[in-house]
Amino acid sequence: MRILTEIVESIKISLDSIRANKLRSFLATLGVVIGISFVVLMGWAISGLDKALMDSINLIGEDMLYIDKWDWSGGKSWKEVRNRKSITLRQANQLISELTLAEIAVPGATFWGANAKSEGIDFTGIIVYGTTADYSLLPSGEVEKGRFFTKFEEQLNKKVVVLGHKVVSSLFPETDPIGKIIKLEGYEFEVIGVMKKQGTMLLDFVDDRIYIPLGSFMQLFGGTHTRNISIGIKAGNLDRMDDVREEARGIMRRIRNLKPWQEDDFSINETKAFEEIVSTFRLYVWGIGLGMTVLSFIVGIIGIMNVMFVSVTERTKEIGIRKSVGAKNRSILLQFLVESSTLCLVGALTSIFVCSILVFATANILPKFVPATAFLQKFLPFEFVLYATIVAIFVGILAGLLPAMRASRIDPIESLRYE
Amino acid sequence: MEPLIRLINISRVYQVGEEQVFALKNISLNIYPNEFVAIMGPSGSGKSTLMNIIGCLDTPTSGEYYLKGENVSDMDDNELAEIRNKEIGFVFQMYNLLPRANALKNVELPLVYAGVSKAQRIAKARQALIDVGLEDRMTHKPNELSGGQRQRVAIARALVNQPSIILADEPTGNLDSKSGAEILNLFHHLWEKGNTIVLVTHEKEIAQKAQRIIRLRDGLIEGEEYT
Numbered sequence: 105m106r107i108l109t110e111i112v113e114s115i116k117i118s119l120d121s122i123r124a125n126k127l128r129s130f131l132a133t134l135g136v137v138i139g140i141s142f143v144v145l146m147g148w149a150i151s152g153l154d155k156a157l158m159d160s161i162n163l164i165g166e167d168m169l170y171i172d173k174w175d176w177s178g179g180k181s182w183k184e185v186r187n188r189k190s191i192t193l194r195q196a197n198q199l200i201s202e203l204t205l206a207e208i209a210v211p212g213a214t215f216w217g218a219n220a221k222s223e224g225i226d227f228t229g230i231i232v233y234g235t236t237a238d239y240s241l242l243p244s245g246e247v248e249k250g251r252f253f254t255k256f257e258e259q260l261n262k263k264v265v266v267l268g269h270k271v272v273s274s275l276f277p278e279t280d281p282i283g284k285i286i287k288l289e290g291y292e293f294e295v296i297g298v299m300k301k302q303g304t305m306l307l308d309f310v311d312d313r314i315y316i317p318l319g320s321f322m323q324l325f326g327g328t329h330t331r332n333i334s335i336g337i338k339a340g341n342l343d344r345m346d347d348v349r350e351e352a353r354g355i356m357r358r359i360r361n362l363k364p365w366q367e368d369d370f371s372i373n374e375t376k377a378f379e380e381i382v383s384t385f386r387l388y389v390w391g392i393g394l395g396m397t398v399l400s401f402i403v404g405i406i407g408i409m410n411v412m413f414v415s416v417t418e419r420t421k422e423i424g425i426r427k428s429v430g431a432k433n434r435s436i437l438l439q440f441l442v443e444s445s446t447l448c449l450v451g452a453l454t455s456i457f458v459c460s461i462l463v464f465a466t467a468n469i470l471p472k473f474v475p476a477t478a479f480l481q482k483f484l485p486f487e488f489v490l491y492a493t494i495v496a497i498f499v500g501i502l503a504g505l506l507p508a509m510r511a512s513r514i515d516p517i518e519s520l521r522y523e
Numbered sequence: 524m525e526p527l528i529r530l531i532n533i534s535r536v537y538q539v540g541e542e543q544v545f546a547l548k549n550i551s552l553n554i555y556p557n558e559f560v561a562i563m564g565p566s567g568s569g570k571s572t573l574m575n576i577i578g579c580l581d582t583p584t585s586g587e588y589y590l591k592g593e594n595v596s597d598m599d600d601n602e603l604a605e606i607r608n609k610e611i612g613f614v615f616q617m618y619n620l621l622p623r624a625n626a627l628k629n630v631e632l633p634l635v636y637a638g639v640s641k642a643q644r645i646a647k648a649r650q651a652l653i654d655v656g657l658e659d660r661m662t663h664k665p666n667e668l669s670g671g672q673r674q675r676v677a678i679a680r681a682l683v684n685q686p687s688i689i690l691a692d693e694p695t696g697n698l699d700s701k702s703g704a705e706i707l708n709l710f711h712h713l714w715e716k717g718n719t720i721v722l723v724t725h726e727k728e729i730a731q732k733a734q735r736i737i738r739l740r741d742g743l744i745e746g747e748e749y750t
Contacts, residue, residue, distance in 0.1 A: 106638030113635050120623060425619045428580060429633040429680065430608020432601045516580050520619060 110435055114442035121415065121443065122450060132411035133451030135404025136499055139397050140455040140492045146393030147488025148463055148481060150386055156479035157382040161375040163302050163310070165243040167342050169349055169372050171199070171356060172334035176377035188369045190332035193322065195359050199335055202355045205348045207340030210238045211318060211333050215325045220314070221287040222275040230271060231313045232288065234321020242336060244310065250282045250297030253317055261319035266297040270311035288316070289324055345374075401495075404448075405503040412444050412507035416514075423511055424519030437512040444504025445497045452496035456489055525592065526553035527687055527719055528577060533586035533596075535572050535742075546572040548742040549586070554688075554721065559714040561730035562723045564739035571692065573739065574723045578611050578690045579603045591687060608636050612681025616693040618673040620665040620680075626652060627661045630679045637684060651679040655709060671702030678709060682718075689713065691722045695729060707732050 122129045170176075173188045196211040203209050212235040219228045239245045240252035253264045265286065272281055281295045293316065302310050316324075325331065339348040349372055356370055416423070423436055431439075460483070467480040535547040546569045554560055564570045575581035576588065579595060582603070588596040590610060598606065612633075613619075620629045630648035639647070652661055655675040665673055674694060681689050691710065695703035711732060714720050722733055730736045731750055738745040 109635060109638055109640075124623065421619070422621055425621060426632070426636075427604065428578075428607060428613050428619070430604050430636040430684075432604040432636070434601070435604075435636060517575055520580075520615065 107438070110438055111442055114439040115446055117439065118443035118446040122447060128411060129447060129450070132407045133404070133447055133454075135400050135402075135407045136448050136451040136496060137404075137455040139400035139404050139499075140452045140496055141459050142393055142397040142400060143492045143495065144456060144459050144484050144488050145463070146389060146397070147485045147491070148459075149389050149393075151485040151488075152479045152481050153382055153386055153389070155481060157378060159479075160378050163244050164375050164378070165338060166375055167339040167345060168242070169337045169339065169345070169352060169374055170334055171337065171352060172371055172373055173332045174334075174373075175371040176373040177380055180371070185371070189360075190330055191334070191370060192329055193318075193331070193333050195356075196333040196335050198359055199352065199355050203337065203348075203352060205339075205344060205351050207338045208238050208241055209338070210236055210242060210336045212239070212336060213318065213321055213325075213331055213333050214313075215321070218289055220275060220289075222281075222284065223279070225275055225277075227274050229312075230288075231268075231309060232321065232325070233313045233315050234318040234325075235315060236318055239315065239336075242338060244302055246300040246302075247297045248300040250295070252297055252315070258317040258319065261317055261323060263291060263293045263320055264296045264317070265293040266299060266315040267295060268299050268311045268313040268315075269301040271314055272298055288314075291324060293320075401499055404451075405499055408444055408447060408500065408503035409507060411447075412440060412504050413510070415443070416440065416507045416511040419511075420514060420519045420522040423514050424516045424522065427514075427516035428520060433512040436514075437508045440508035440511045441501055441504045444507070445500030448496040448500030448503070449493065452493055456484065456492060460484055524555055526589075527556045527558075527591060528552070528554040529587075529589040530577075531587045531589075533573075533576060533583045533588060535569075535576065535581070536584040545742050547576070547583070550742075550744055552737065552744065554719065556687075556719055557714070557717055559710070559720045559732075559734040560722070561733035561736045562721065562739060563725065563727070563730045563736055564745075565725055567741075568739040569742040570723050570725075570739050572742075574690055574692055574721070577688070577721060578613060579606045604636075608633055609684060610687040612684065612686040612689045614674070614677050614681050614689065614691040614694045616696040618665070618670075618677045618697075620673060620676055622665055625662045625664050626657060626668070626676045626679075629665070629676055630683050632680060633684045647683055648679070651683040652676070654682065655679045669702070670698050671705055674698065674702070674706050675709065678706075678713075682713070688719045688721055691720065693724055694722065695724075695726075703729075 171191070173185070173190055175185050193211070200209040200211065212233055215232040217228065218230045218232045219226070220230050221227070237253055237255040237258045240247065245252065247266065248269070250266070252266055253262065257264055265288065267275070267281060275281065275286060276284065281298060284295050285292050286295060287293075299311075299315070322331070337348060337352060339345050353368065353372060357368065360369055362369065426436065463484055464482055467482040470480065530550055530552040533547055533550045534545065537544045537546055550573065562570050562573060572581065576583055579590070582598075583596055586596065587594060590606065595603070595606060621632070624632075627645070627648050630651050631644045634644040634647060649661065652658060655678050657672060657675050657679065660668060660672060665676070668676065694710070695706050698706060707729065710720055710722065714734075722729070724730055734750060736748050736750065738747070
């Protein structure tokens with residue numbers, strides 16, 4: 105009870121003294137303000153990254169394996185990956201027909217930078233994705249308008265197309281695309297659907313894709329023996345991932361005629377690859393942020409310690425008065441510790457307030473000019489605000505310790521004589 | 524009657540360089556409840572040192588000091604702070620008020636360190652200010668008050684914990700004669716109400732107001748008289 109009374113009184117005293125020395129207090133807390141800003145902004149950036157990662161994982165599907173010539177994680181040497189032989193359509197079909205444990209398996213081929221014409225618009229730079237009707241069963245296969253093509257259309261190599269979300273605005277800025285005809289590399293295709301918006305920071309190209317039956321794709325872009333096909337395999341269940349992976353690996357090795365001592369000449373990609381990319385990214389943010397934070401806190405502690413020493417000297421007489429009416433050494437110690445903590449806390453609250461405004465403004469305005477920053481969150485993550493506050497109090501105690509100890513040891517007789 | 528203050532062979536020695544300076548030499552003294560004692564002497568006589576020891580701001584180099592029968596001379600800093608808080612009320616020549624706090628806050632201060640609840644603190648501080656005649660100056664800060672009024676605030680602060688002794692060190696030294704006389708009358712009034720007062724001064728006329736005068740010279744008690 106007594107200690108509580110003293111803490112409350114000390115907080116009032118310190119707010120008074122902050123008010124009485126506004127500029128000095130501001131300058132003293134600047135280091136802490138900057139340090140706290142680093143902490144919360146770092147937390148903000150990381151929470152944005154995590155959100156982007158989660159979105160990407162959900163889009164790809166956590167229980168999905170992608171068998172491909174290309175490796176997502178970047179762990180393999182680029183040269184080795186480039187020299188791998190493509191996975192041919194025949195190999196892909198054989199794999200799909202031999203898989204027993206997977207829920208579904210969908211082949212896909214990509215052509216970058218195709219040309220398409222619609223009512224008067226000529227657009228080059230479209231990503232064409234040839235696949236089967238089963239694609240619509242994958243997490244990324246959701247249609248917003250119209251429909252995906254059917255097995256029947258696929259087998260007959262029909263010239264039908266489903267547009268990615270962003271392609272619509274390039275080819276049909278004003279009209280409803282469903283039922284319209286586009287000319288893809290000179291061939292007429294009927295638009296039968298539009299995909300849902302799916303792009304994320306890490307996978308922003310998916311909205312630029314258009315989807316056509318794989319057979320039609322082969323007719324248009326050829327290379328039955330050279331074009332690389334990737335196979336998306338949905339395990340259906342996270343527990344089955346290992347079994348499905350091993351089965352697919354065995355079949356692929358047999359199809360590709362690999363000897364037991366040879367390494368896989370294909371990659372089995374999973375969402376884990378994205379987690380790895382993001383975690384390196386995150387490490388950079390942490391590393392830089394932490395370094396800056398520690399540096400500014402050191403500056404902050406020195407600043408506050410300095411001001412507290414000045415404050416103790418200035419208030420020698422006050423300390424004497426307090427001691428003469430019964431303040432114990434630890435009451436004086438407490439008073440100055442509370443004072444430096446309050447100083448830091450006020451600094452922390454100021455920086456949280458300023459950062460909140462900054463973050464809210466940035467997250468609302470920046471993505472309009474730089475779409476890649478759409479992953480930024482509008483609010484500071486609560487737990488980082490909490491950490492920042494705790495760190496501020498801790499820094500205050502640390503910075504105030506020496507000055508407070510000096511204050512508590514002041515001799516009351518000497519200090520009462522002090523002018 | 525049991526004395527309130529019992530000093531037995533108190534000495535206080537300061538080390539100044541190589542030399543030992545005796546501020547007090549084997550002083551023995553009893554002060555009884557509801558006495559009004561003036562300690563008189565020229566500067567350097569040791570009266571401030573004596574007051575600091577009686578007020579538990581300082582401890583004697585040798586000798587024993589019993590306050591209300593309790594041996595105070597070998598207490599540590601924290602215990603002494605507790606005694607100052609409960610048993611002693613100081614009034615200084617320079618008032619020694621907190622400049623940024625108003626009269627009420629200044630008077631509340633000893634109660635804060637006694638751990639008294641806020642409501643009680645305000646009630647007691649108010650009453651103490653009323654007792655010294657400052658009921659209309661409670662929210663004034665020290666620099667908005669006259670010297671005499673400031674000293675009344677200091678007296679209210681000394682009274683608020685109902686201490687055993689009020690220790691006043693040259694309480695009129697900074698006041699004009701009219702305010703000085705008023706303050707002395709206030710002390711007299713407090714004594715009549717049953718308080719024990721120890722007043723340190725170098726002026727004879729002021730000492731005459733007390734019931735008993737103790738003369739100090741060169742760290743020794745030179746003489747004692749009752750008025």
